[in-house]
Amino acid sequence: MFSDIQAVERGLRRAGYIGDGIVHTTVYLAASLHKPVLEEGPAGSGKTELAYAVGVAADTKVERLQCYEGINEEKAIGKFDEPLQKLCVELKSKSGDVDWTALRTELHSQEFFSAGPLMRALLYEKPCVLLIDEIDKVDQKFEAMLLELLSVWQLSIPKLGTMKARSIPFVVLTSNEERRIGDPLRRRSFYLRVEHPTAEREARIVALRTPDSSAEFHAGMAGLAKALRGWSLEKPPSVSEILDLAEALKILGHEQVTPDMRDILLPLLAKTEADRKKLLLRDGFASLVYDAQQYTAEALRGGAA
Ligand SMILES: Nc1ncnc2c1ncn2[C@@H]1O[C@H](COP(=O)(O)OP(=O)(O)OP(=O)(O)O)[C@@H](O)[C@H]1O
Ligand SMILES: [Mg+2]
Numbered sequence: 001m002f003s004d005i006q007a008v009e010r011g012l013r014r015a016g017y018i019g020d021g022i023v024h025t026t027v028y029l030a031a032s033l034h035k036p037v038l039e040e041g042p043a044g045s046g047k048t049e050l051a052y053a054v055g056v057a058a059d060t061k062v063e064r065l066q067c068y069e070g071i072n073e074e075k076a077i078g079k080f081d082e083p084l085q086k087l088c089v090e091l092k093s094k095s096g097d098v099d100w101t102a103l104r105t106e107l108h109s110q111e112f113f114s115a116g117p118l119m120r121a122l123l124y125e126k127p128c129v130l131l132i133d134e135i136d137k138v139d140q141k142f143e144a145m146l147l148e149l150l151s152v153w154q155l156s157i158p159k160l161g162t163m164k165a166r167s168i169p170f171v172v173l174t175s176n177e178e179r180r181i182g183d184p185l186r187r188r189s190f191y192l193r194v195e196h197p198t199a200e201r202e203a204r205i206v207a208l209r210t211p212d213s214s215a216e217f218h219a220g221m222a223g224l225a226k227a228l229r230g231w232s233l234e235k236p237p238s239v240s241e242i243l244d245l246a247e248a249l250k251i252l253g254h255e256q257v258t259p260d261m262r263d264i265l266l267p268l269l270a271k272t273e274a275d276r277k278k279l280l281l282r283d284g285f286a287s288l289v290y291d292a293q294q295y296t297a298e299a300l301r302g303g304a305a
Contacts, residue, residue: 001031001058001127001170011057017049018204023192027054030190036150036171038186041194043176044238050194051131051172058170061128063121067137073145077155078116085112108159119155122165130169136178147185197239199226199295200302209243210250215300220256221246223296227288228269233278235271244268259286 002008005028012019012027019027027050030037039047055062065076085107092098106112115123121130132146149155153165173189175181197205202222203215210217221242229236237245245268249257257265262285270276279285 001060002028004028008057012050012053015053015056016208017046017053018197018201018208019050020197020201023050026190026192031058031170034168036173036185036189037192038173038175038181038189039192039194040175040177042196042236042238044240045194045196046239047174047194048131048133050192051129051133051174054170054172055129058127058129060126061124062131063117063128063169064131064133065117067132067134067142069137069139071138071142073142074116076116076118076142076145077157078114078119080108080159081112081114088112110160110163113157113160118149119163121169122153122155122163122167124167124169127167128169130171132171132173134176135173135181136175140182143182143185147182147188150185150188196225196229196236198302199223199299202226202239202242203299205239206243206246210246213246213250214255216296217246217249217255219296219299220292221249222299223294224257224289224292226295226299227291230291231278231288233270233272233275235275237269237271241268241271257289257292259289 002011005024008024008028008031009019012024026037029035031054039050041047051064052062088107089103092103113119117130121128135143135146138146150171153168154162156162173181173185196202199219199222202225203218206221207213207215207218224245225237225239225242245265248268249255252264254261262279266276266279270279279288
């Protein structure tokens with residue numbers, strides 16, 4: 001999939017994803033050794049985005065299985081298309097003599113199977129990216145099924161038979177840690193802890209989204225993010241929320257955050273009542289802006305280095 005670690009870095013950057021050395025090496029090794037990557041970390045930290053970026057970097061398709069409570073194998077693997085089967089039987093019976101044994105075999109062939117993302121991922125000639133998103137939402141039985149797929153790279157479907165992988169996909173599993181993923185799946189995967197980025201990396205991410213703004217603005221957003229995350233909020237802002245803030249400031253025509261902007265920015269910065277109260281404390285916001293300025297200066301020095 002990738003010739004070396006630099007190819008991963010270049011590819012991800014082309015896809016608009018700014019990783020770090022650990023991300024690049026882990027993706028490279030996982031692709032080379034056919035290991036799934038299990039990503040855990042806060043909401044909005046770029047877990048799902050990384051899978052799509054790997055797809056762009058490797059110039060391949062992404063198959064996404066969005067997990068949810070109660071998801072079943074039919075949704076993930078697929079099922080026979082009953083209306084199509086019925087239609088076929090009706091048409092054949094109208095046309096006269098029917099070889100029922102042959103028809104039964106035909107009706108249970110791949111042509112009548114409507115494949116779900118897991119099955120589709122195994123059928124590509126060229127390895128795709130298989131994103132199993134929010135795996136912490138599924139139950140243990142479903143996790144065991146996935147475990148088997150990731151071990152043997154084949155799926156057994158009643159009446160259809162065993163489908164072996166034509167190519168082994170690059171698998172990304174993401175989790176928000178609502179339920180603990182079992183050790184057997186952890187053992188088989190490489191574990192990528194996706195945390196909030198450093199100020200220097202966050203400034204580069206903001207720069208990708210608001211390329212027309214100055215380096216000071218990008219560093220300013222990264223500095224504010226760092227200050228907010230040091231504020232012991234119930235819900236510290238993620239990268240995606242900082243990107244929202246940057247775009248909102250552009251719309252409002254502001255190049256920086258000042259203490260008098262507290263009230264209009266609160267809906268973007270505080271996402272729980274407790275956090276809102278904290279930022280409303282007397283001088284609270286002003287000291288946050290002060291902290292942010294210190295971090296901004298640091299991020300600018302880092303960027304210039
Ligand atoms: N390293 C990064 N480089 C570029 N963009 C990033 C990066 N990290 C996060 N983003 C931005 O943040 C947004 C949110 O990321 P994403 O949806 O992948 O988060 P997530 O971790 O999957 O969140 P959730 O757990 O809520 O699903 C992305 O659309 C992307 O624009
Ligand atoms: Mg996600």
